[in-house]
Amino acid sequence: MIKTTVHPGAAAPASGGSILEVDALTKEFGGLTAVNSVTMHVPDRSIVSVIGPNGAGKTTFFNMITGIYAPTRGSIRLAGRELVGMRPDQVTEAGIARTFQNIRLFSSMTSEENIMVGRNSRLKSTFVDAVLRTRRFHESEHEAREAARIMLDFVGLSKWRNEIATNLPYGDQRKLEIARALATTPKLILLDEPAAGMNPRETEDLKALIRRVRDELGVTVCLIEHDMRLVMTLSEYITVLDYGTKISEGLPHQVRNDPAVMEAYLGRGAAAGEYGKEEASQ
């Protein structure tokens, strides 16, 4: 029952429309155009990827969507609502959560507390409630703790509940970040290189987790990755950036066979058949 309060979307069927519509988004740093008029529409309850060479502007793209950078031009709409101009916390409240390329957990908090912070924006209790310990306060605390419990279970980190987050092994920290982001009850979650630093075995687990995020929680997933095996087998749609510009997009096999992508990104090892092997079996 509580599960549904954490993730109401889980029950709802996919609407088929776009949850996120990014149009002609541009970011300039001084003379450098890091993201150049990129348009991308993310279908509701899909798993999509953004890939591209180093420095292509992927992280910057995420930073604009989440309000950390103000775009130079362009628009971002979540379920039809304009996000440009909002502060990061407002974006989160609107329904986008994210993880970071360089892990940013709260270093003096336990795993549980980290997730509870993620839940913060959904709690109803106020300053006064906290001081007076009203019923609403207790309900909120309960809700936060429940959310933490559920999310820890969900990503399989229950045993780390009371451990200081930054003492966790690297891979588990990444999962904790995902759990923290999910606790905000997002409509859309942005994952920036979730598999970095994981070995192939761990990456497999992660893949399963990401699928469950979409299937069980009904959260749309958009991720950045360099691990092509993960990207090609997981994503339903791929956008490729190079030097800030979208050079290709499409279904995994289309992108994989696009000569521009091979040239700019995949390189000589990108034997067309290689990455797709598992895709078929999924």
Place this chain on the structure above:
Amino acid sequence: QTTIKIATISPLSGGQSNLGTQIRNGVQLAVNEYAAQFKKAGFNLQLVPYDDQADPATGTAAARKIAADNQILAVVGTLNSGVAIPASAALAPSNLVMVSPANTANQVTDRGLANMNRIVARDDSQGPAGANFITDTLKAKKAYVLNDKTAYGEGLAGEVEKALKAKGVTISGSEGTEEKSDFSSIVAKIKLTKPDAIYFGGIYNQIGVFIKQLRGAGINTPVVGGDGLDSSELPVIIGKAGANNVYYTTVAAPLEALPAAKTFAASFQKTFNTPAQGFGAFGYDAAKVTLQGILDAARANGGKAPSRKQVLDTIRKGTYKGLLSGEVSFNSVGDRKAATLYVIKLTAGKAALETSLSVKPPKN
């Protein structure tokens, strides 16, 4: 032998510790002198110094501690009126007498506390005296009034300004400054407004630096101040060459003028290895008033240690002669009844008596 203690409250550490230490040392000297007499009377006399760090809260806490020590029969202090006011209030319920060697703010005695006395002139008598000097002797038509933004300096300068205005003198500028080093903007303003005299309510180590920079800019306007300038350090700071045309009012006779003052200065230097300054002399005088009062009270009490109340009453009523600052007696609120204010003039760094004025507190 019964132990009798007197306490001092003054800043012994921090930026005003030089003045506070002067007071403590002055009192110490008096205690040393009186120890024998007390011994004869059957008492063991001791001094307990307290550091108020020039902070009112610390001073109050010290006062309450003093109040709790039954052997302490009197307090000499403080340096800052801001500390004296709450401290004397804290001492009042225990009838512990306080004789101030330095506090000039009107409010110190205006509250009518039975235990608060002072041997220095009030701002509203020292101020007008300074103003009179400016108009009568210096014949100034236009004056610039400065203060150091402390209770003392601002209070004094305020009284001066009031008196000057009453006498029709134009005030070409009136302001306070906490700055201790750089006076260039004030000097420029003075240069611009060309006053005939400058009054500065404050302490010598700030005013000295100011005068030095004033003279450095080629302005020779007379500078007048209050007892905060009474220090042998003043001409040193200004520099011998520039220490001209500087005047200050003080209750202590110039140390050279009185033979007693000379011996005081010598033994101060000998005991503490530092020259005596105005506040040392005031502290010494205040302590003598206090100690003499205690002795008198003991005598009246049949040779037994007197109670605090007895000391308090005796001191308020007594008359004390032969002090460095002349004769001291207090009016009903503890102000010094009549005092001679000496106006000292610095010429080429040498202090000399210019004139003396007699001042009275508003009440008698």
Place this chain on the structure above:
Amino acid sequence: MTVASPAKPAVRRPLVKPDRTIWLVLFFVVTSILLLVSHETDIMKNLGPLGDVLRNKVVEALVVSLFLANVLFAYLWKAANWAKLLVGIGSLLFVLPLAGQADTSLLDLSIQIMIFAALALGLNIVVGLAGLLDLGYVAFFAVGAYTWSIFASPRFSEVLKYYGANAGSTGSGTLAIGLVLTAVAAGSMLYIRGLHTRTAPTRLSNLSFLLAGFGLFAGITLVGRSVLVLFSGSAEAVANGINPGFFWLFLALSVMTAALVGVLIGLPVLKLKGDYLAIITLGLGEVIRVLANNLGLYTAGSQGITPIGSASVPWFNSLAGALGFRPEQYYLLFLYVLVLIVIAVILLVNVRLDNSRIGRAWIAIRDDEIAAQAMGVPLMQTKLIAFATGASFAGVMGMIFAAKQTFISPESFNLLQSITVLSMVVLGGMGSFSGVILGAAVVTLLNLRILPGLGEASANVSWIPQEVNPANFNRFIFGSILVAMMLLRPEGLLPNARRTRELHHEDDQEDKSGEGNASGLKAGGDVYSAGLATIKEDDKTGGSR
């Protein structure tokens, strides 16, 4: 191919504290007796050499400190709850006031300790929890103090007289205009805020908000002025300040004014990071002091305000009288009890906030502003709440301080005071409530008891030369103790559990290779501003298009 052998599992000894009920009670009884006896002159006289020892000022200071340590031990030691309660209540509500009866300075000392404890608790929220270094904290203390002092002293009638004499064209018409302006401005501000929660702010909406802000300010000024003018007739009636009955109202008002000033100061500066914030708060603290020194009409400037009234509670006074207190002690005793209650409330608020959504948000922004924001924590709002909460504690204590001192002047609110409070927080253990209270107690005891005690005790010891009398070295000794304590216990006297974990795992970026471990290998280590100025001006967070 070789397979290495597994290592032996590490053995860890469990930490169980022995029960110390007996020791606690014993300690309580002994220190209470010592405290009471040492303040009973008659008994002391008959004690002979023991009396001399107890009379020694250093010993006396130690006795007081040891007695106060009761409360600490009751908190720290493992003991039966009844014993803890007995010792806590017994020492604070019975023994201490009783000793205070004989020695008023004990009451003064205890009030001062608790005032500082409250300040430290307030600053702890700002610095310890939210990680915002505030070096001008004493400003809020001043605001609280002046809020009460201006009204509860002859100042108020001076102000009224002034406005009576300088009424200008102000009258009831002005009041009406002012009220309308205030209402309209406040209304539009609320409206725009509401709008902003729904749609992204635009330049126009921001500008109108600012404009409405000015309108509000003007409106309030007008209202204030006309109220003063209209009431100027009653100047005589309040010649000695307003009715002491207003004390209770002002207790709330001082909280609010300080909080408001906290918000006003916080709004422009809380965007700044780390030490930029530190120095700017330091400056604003000075600004408040200089204003107090210059706005002579309201604050009496450097001359200070006196006498300042306190609440008058007749039944309390008769109770105190019945208990044998002297009339001049009534108000101190009253303030003592009041301050006990207030600090209990403050402590409660602290603990409750810490274990709540807002407390977690504070720690989150301290750890990582960007991540916190990305998790939906509104930075500005969260920081403002920290600032205002901390300020309000200072405000209420400022008022009590003014009532206790009966005199206040700007000297009491200088930078050194802010630094002292900060040192209490760090010394006690940042982020730890019991720690900062202990820090406040230790520093206050040092400053008001132990150091003066050293000075007194050595004043008449012949072999200690005048020049090195400890009374002249308060700063030196205090400084040395600060340094020594920090070197010995960098995490504070009673560290916060979270802090300790952090100190030992994450916080430092130091290469501790010499010590056989590498606690600090993670970069970061920015303790009071974990946030980073990540974003360049031209890509301001959430800026408008």
Place this chain on the structure above:
Amino acid sequence: MSHLSTHLTTAPTPAAAPDTTGTPMLALTDIHSYYDHIHALKGITLNAYEGEIVALIGGNGAGKTTTLRTVSGMMKPRTGTLSYLGENIAGKPAHQTMQMGMSHVPEGRRIFAQLTVRENLEVGAYTITDKRLIEERVQEGFAYFPRLKERENQLGGTMSGGEQQMLAIARALMVNPRLLLLDEPSMGLSPLFVEAIFDIIVKLNKEHNTTVLLVEQNANMALAIAHRAYVLQTGEMKLSGKASDIAKDESVRKAYLGDE
């Protein structure tokens, strides 16, 4: 098996195995390291001979990073011996071991955020005083990673994750180390650059006889270019041997290479 074989064909071939009979260049014997109370290395023994590429693999939290930190002197082992070039360096601080010809690409890149790309490289060459040589090496770094040249004057902290990784590697190569410690050099790099990195490692090893201690999650690639390998698990050494043998080990394949 199919992934391994494809990787092996794309991975550059390592130099012939160097002589491993003499005294090792680097020898860890029964090393124990702690983070305060966390016992991270529980008796590690490891050798690396001059001219070898040694791979170190293991799961998250196994202690790979800790091993490298211990070697470079970022942390001091509590017990055990650590010798490098015949000298006991246990407890020698990093700045001294670096002057003995080591170089360490640390986990998490640790770029100097406020220095420009060029300044980062110049600081990397701190132990070199010859200005001309420094410039030569900077150009070498630019040749490996042209992106760095494009961004010569950009602040290190504003570079993208992968760009920072390139910078970290280039910075470590400034001193032309005798022993190179690489902690997940391919992390965050796009496929194209992953290959480039492995090329560079092999090239350094072949041309400069650089000894390399390589920690990699991309174990397939790492084992393909390494001469020997060690497998770490929760602070203990589980396996060691020729890289090709390790790569064939069933349990390793299962645990680290993602084979079902």
Place this chain on the structure above:
Amino acid sequence: MELSVLLPFIVNVIIGGLVLGFVYAIIALGYTMVYGVLQLINFAHSEVFITGAVVGFEIFRILENSAMNGYLKLLLALVAAMIVSGLLNVLIERLAYRPLRGAPRLVPLITAIGVSLILQDTLRFLEGLQGRFDLTYTLPAGFGNKFCAAEGSTCAPLGNFLRTIGVDVQLKDVILVVVALVSLSVLNYVVNRTRLGKAIRAVSQDRVTAGLMGIDSNRMISATFLIGGALGGVSGVLFGMKFGTINAYSGFDPGIIAFTAAVLGGIGSIPGAVLGGLLLGVIQNLIGVTNIFGNLLGLANLGTIDASYSKIGPFIVLVLILIFKPTGLLGKSNVEKV
């Protein structure tokens, strides 16, 4: 008031502010250096700098009656002050900050305050042994004279010109500015152009990684404290020379303003500290004369802004500037990739 009076007035105020600003600037650099490398507001720096002033005082006092050339005396005083303050600063770092390397940043901040208190009383005690509290500089003959006053000297025309327009510049002011400029350029060179400087900057950002580059961070930190302390020594002597009288406690106020200057300019930036110092010096002086303009313009409210506000002027300017430029005038924004 006519322009012929007002102009020299304003020029004097600004020149006074600039000279003051140079003193602030060079004190500020001591803060900035240490701040840069340890992110520590070194509260003890005000005493380190006053120690320099005391050393300078002693040198001038001892040499008072010697026939030595005035500039030589000054050089001696500067060098001695640099050595003493520099070493003192290194010592402070060793004893009070280094053991706390791993602790939260507020902890060394508190020990810094402790050290500051210790030094104040120590300096007062040492001078008190000789019966002194206020220390008044006895400058070499001529230093206090009007700049280029001597007829026939090569620069006399300039001196004459200054005199005719009513500007007060003393020789010591000119010396001060020259010494300050020289120290600033040397420092700027060292930090930005030398290997030492680059190493210091690397250490300031990440000590552990700097170690991986072969840099001994402790040595670099000591070097920084040495340089910062030496600058403190120079600024102390200049301060004493300019204003004439100092005591053990007089470092605190200028110390705070100087640190404000460092922040205003952007902490860690050398030109920023200089700019900030100059700006604050001038602003402080301008605030001090605002009332004149208020009166001239008939603005009653401005007329009440007098010298008593000049102490807070810097802070108000700081607030205004930081609101628009949160990292100070020349501060680099603190970048980290999200």
